[in-house]
Amino acid sequence: MTADPHPTAGSASHHGHDHAHCIADALMRADALCAERGARLTALRRQVLELVWNSHKPRGAYAILEDLSQREGKATAPLTVYRALEFLVEHGLVHRIESLNAYIGCAAPGAVHSGQFLVCETCGNAVEIDDPRIRAAIGTIAAEHGFQVSRPTVEVRGTCTDCQEKTP
Amino acid sequence: MTADPHPTAGSASHHGHDHAHCIADALMRADALCAERGARLTALRRQVLELVWNSHKPRGAYAILEDLSQREGKATAPLTVYRALEFLVEHGLVHRIESLNAYIGCAAPGAVHSGQFLVCETCGNAVEIDDPRIRAAIGTIAAEHGFQVSRPTVEVRGTCTDCQEKTP
DNA sequence: TCCGGCGATGTAATAAGATAACGCCATGAC
């Protein structure tokens, strides 16, 4: 299961896909998931999730904060956003990209996966993948070291197809 | 080549290995490497490298800064440390652990490798590995996506052998 | 030798990211 919902690998909004659909879909899945788990996807958290999904690029907490403040028409405190993000990450609706200090919507919430990303250094898009080979390799080597894995992080920086074509 | 120089996997200073040797060795290799490349391993940079190697735990830039200030007997600016770290990272003498905002000495400088780590959430030790299967898996999936890799990041959080034994 | 260039370092200020401490209020169980 490669979790990329976009047929054109590495693509994003500039490819003119129906991103409104991406957002609506993400929100719907979140509603369903939280209902199923008895988790409270409050208005605020839902709002933050929607803002995270504003693009397929990882977004910083303070960028989200700005959006939120603007949308609410009043200044919001950083903590508000961080708390919402914490909830969303805990429930697997959002991933944190460690190497960017940024957050991105999960492409396959609910499914068991470990969060692996191809992050383009040029356009900023990040594609979530979930390659069983990588997972397996990490599991194997961890076992060899007697290491008990709790959270694997794979973030591959580089250049996506589109950006390679633009700068050959 | 699993780059762990310590026979007891995941070990560190508390195992009583000769850490002075680790440091001396790291500095020697750094000298050699920089000489070979015509890079200037200045006194300051060498000092910072030594401080990074103070343990096998990743260390924050400001922790290193404190050590440096103390050793120099005068306050040092953050930028001083960040510049030195930038140099060391560029030359592969030090790795940055993204998920910790911290820095750790490279176990195999000079050799081509991608920096993969097993990071214990309990004791803070980080063991550098360089598993060809992980590298290969990342290479394969990147190719499948037409993605050109520049810097793969693999940071596996979890619990090391020692810490598992202590808390069964 | 003197000069100009360049890379390394010093200094100060500030940006960006994240958390701590405290309290109020809505919800729901009893």
Next chain:
DNA sequence: GTCATGGCGTTATCTTATTACATCGCCGGA
């Protein structure tokens, strides 16, 4: 109604990282 819980607001503070500008020292060319 009462109480406990969890979510949210407010304020202050902390950690991490960078920007802007000045200075120093080394080295090659005039």
